[in-house]
Amino acid sequence: MSTPSLFDNDIPGEVRAELDDLRHQINQANFLYYVKDQPTISDAEYDRLMRRLQELEEQYPQAATPDSPTQRVGAVPQTEFATHEHLIPMLSLANAFNEDELHAFDDRCHRFLGLEQDQPIEYVCELKFDGLAMSLTYRDGLLETGTTRGDGFRGENITENVRTIKAIPLNLHHTLRQSLDVKPLPSLVEVRGEVILTHEEFHRINEERETSGEPTFANPRNAAAGSVRQLDSRVTARRNLTMFCYGVGAYEGVDFETHYEILIALGDWGFKVNPNVMVAGNIDEVIAYMNEWADKKEDLPYDIDGMVVKVNSLAQQTRLGSVARSPRWAIAYKYPAHQARTVVNDIIVQVGRTGALTPVAVMEPVEVSGVIVSRATLHNESEVHRKDVRIGDTVVVQRAGEVIPEVVEVVKELRDGNEVEFHMPTKCPVCGADVERIEGEAVARCVGIACPAQIRENLIHFASRGAMDIDGVGPALIDQLIDNNLIHDPADLYFLKKENLVPLERMAEKSAENAIRAIEQSKSAPLSRLVYALGIRHVGERTAAALAQHFGSIDELRNASEEEIARVPDIGPVVAKSVATFFDQAETDEVLRKLKEVGIDPREEKIKETEEFAGKTIVFTGALQRLTREQAEEIVFKLGAKPSSSVSKKTNLVVAGEKAGSKLDKAQALGVKVISEDEFLEMMERVGVSIEE
């Protein structure tokens, strides 16, 4: 065999085998995690597989394929999206708002199909996801394009963004057991579905945006739409979007008789299909299902805006056809809206932690599905003008899912001419400093460095969960502490005495004691939490953790130059500048000095690659006593080793816990070095890693 040279296009057989194996393992892990919600491997193991695959693809660029999992990280930003024509148009749905309208739909279907009332029609009931409609085209099993709905005939080609959504397979493959009666893979298919964000992701993104002073999204739907239509797909990649698939457009090389068969096939081909689907024997069963979901829908971890009813038989669907761009064979059922009318008494401006000014509608209190609503954020000045909300207006407010109330629209017919337009103040309503609005940014900001509103928000943030986590020190107490001149910056909290608190309103002896104890306990918060708590613009929890791990102490971070900070993985120039500027302020110095004075100077272990572990493959097996397997894998990963779940000739070390089974046998048969958990812990001590329990 000749040695492969630089000019040799061939990839050695063992490399090809490893590439195939890595891609298979990563695809499988993605599928189980993002489609089936059943994580199987640790993050460390996943990162290791990904790193190895990237390494091989860099070494053998000719081996890169469009469906490799490395293609999910996002590509270079685009300037605009190309247009893509759907092979079969994406229709919209007519609505039904009550049981009578569902019966009318059923009657219409009977009439068109020439069926008697005693010949029931079979329907499929599904959730109606509140996100963004999407069409995915697969040719010869490969994802070719991802497209928005657009005008129904042509949409925007957003393939680069779609690739980053891990619930979307890059190639089609069977995932169900072959013994089941599965459909063959199609040679061509347009898969239709909805891209959504879970409530959890929506809140995470908004918190991150709040931290960095960007305007927050009004609801998960807007956030999903904003994320999917990013020109920079690397931004989309960080948004953890997901997609539920509910149908097909054009397809070739496969046959179906019912809609339900399509859903099963989609699930088999690797798509995420929602499990809350029911085949109903007649319209009464449909109605029972709709009623069952009236309450249940509130518990879903994502928003839906109703249910969809579809005729199950595809032959019947074809006979029913469509009218005015809606199919006659399907209807959306909308639950009564959580809406109410009320009057806007005022539009006030709130000042956030980063100085961002947010207009808020103060309304006549009104009940919206069991909750009294009196305030709704209007987000920013442009949004107020877009909705044209004026003081004195009658507006429709709504609560969607668990999301904060919003002003849907103004009832303009009720205007009498006395309504007052809103304008963003040019001076901060709290401190009187100038308000600036940077060209192209939606947010107006108070530039005052000693703005009490910003100081208050900063203090609340400092004590909040995820930051210093000081139980019992919330907004109400912080307001009192500020009003009584007891604190001016976060460090002042640590100089409080019980006697300072007891005279405050709603402060019994016991609660004062508890607050002081919680403040004292927070002194031992790890560095990452302290860095986050300082409230540096653009520094969320993840960035704080990266900074803490890289610099190891506040002093090292403070002394680092902007360039050094920018060299930390995952930290870009904007964040680096913000961090450097923060530590340049005299006010910051003063806070840090006082924190040190009370003994707050946490250190984070700077774990580095060690010679002993770099490049070694390590397998943990059996039950470990002092660590979880994930922790152990994480530790050796940071030391440069590759944790793995299977033993082979290439394994360098096996750490065997109690009741280790076949992996231990295999290691012994192959002559791989085996050590006990205690020996492993001793090794860790030698390389200077202390294990937290």
Ligand code: IVH
């Ligand atoms: S079926 C011809 N099923 O609702 C059938 N649509 O007006 C068209 N939607 O934006 C769609 N969940 O993206 C269907 N389970 C579901 C759906 C669903 C949400 C959206 C769809 C479109 C709108 C239809």
